[in-house]
Amino acid sequence: MDIKARFLEMKRQGRPIAVLTAYDYPTAKAEAAAGVDLILVGDSVGTNVLGYASEQEVQLSDIAHHVRAVRRGAPQAPILADLPYRTYETPEMAVANARQLREAGADMVKFExxxxxxxxxxxxxxxxxxxxxxxxxxxxxxxxLRGRSAVEAAQLVEAAVALDRTGISLLVLELIPEEVAARLTRAIAAPSIGIGAGRYTDGQVLVITDLLGLTSANFRHNRRYAELGPLIGTAIAGYVRDVHQRAFPTEANAFAMPKEALLSFESGGS
Incomplete structure (x- = not known):
């Protein structure tokens, strides 16, 4: 079953689609093992991993680099990759750049x-x-939030239907009222994937650093399933303290020579 057919069948059966971002090998491996339906290598890598000020700084080479890492971690998982800012200004540009992401290991590309x-x-x-x-x-x-007024909501429905008519495989809906998301989901054949779009989409996507509590800011649309940020800080501080106090490494962390080799070494032998 191809990737589009897989998600259309999930929508038909009413099975919600779990999408999650990943940017590296170990995270992708963990997500695949947990049964994530689709891994997104998003341009959120810019602000969450690369230290960029905004998504606009993300380059195609950045996304391709992280797609390759994620593919190594999840060789069988479906991977969706973002086309970065201004890499799809024309149809020709979009196709050429999308092919690079496909060569890196992406199964599907996303644009805004x-x-x-x-x-x-x-x-x-x-x-x-x-x-x-x-x-x-x-x-x-x-x-x-977008689509709060009746006019904006109608424009979103119109845009969604126009995209759907082209044969898209999925449609992400970000930060819109759930009533609008529900209407959009009914209006299109493609499965809808919500982030801050409420309860009535065909699936959900979150950013992995938000889900794990690695970021200082939290968002209404997010749920923190762990608070790893403070744990990581505590662990690093403990390591620094132990090194400064010579409490690490201990004998348990060290390796010793065989006794005969040590005697020979200390006596100047070879």
Missing amino acids: GARPEIAAALIAAGIPVCGHLGLEPQTHLDKK
């Missing part, structure tokens, strides 16, 4: 905005596509 011509070009080139509507982090610098 109501750009059915971009989706159509990618699909015609044999590249599965995920759309992204609502908050568009690459261009919306004010990270606020």
Whole structure:
């Protein structure tokens, strides 16, 4: 079953799709073992891993690098990769750049905005596509809820239907009212994946650093399943303290020579 058919069947059966970001080998390995349905190598890697000020700084080479790492960690898992800011200005550019991400190991690519011509070009080139509507982090610098007014909600529905007609495989809906997300989900054939879009989408996606509590900021749409940030800080501080106090390493962490070799070494032998 191809990737599009797999998720269409999940929507048909009413089985929610669990999507999660990953940017490295060990995280991808853990997510695959946990049964994540789709791993997203998102441009959120920029602010969460690479120290960039915004998603706009992420380069195609950054995404390709992290896709390769994730593919090594999850060789059988479906991988979705973001096309970064300004890498899909024309259909030709989108196809060329998407092919690079496919060569790196991505099964599907995602881009932001109501750009059915971009989706159509990618699909015609044999590249599965995920759309992204609502908050568009690459261009919306004010990270606020979208689709709150009737006019904006209607525009989102119109954009979703236009993308769906091209044959997209999935549609991410970010930071929109759940009533709008529910309407969109009913209006399109492609499965919808929500992040801050409420309870009535066909699946959900979260950013792994938010889920694990590695970031200082929390968000209403997020649920922290662990608080690893403080644990990591405590562990590192403990290591530094033990080194400074010569409490690490101990004899249990050291390796000894065989007694005869040690006697020979100390007597100047070889």
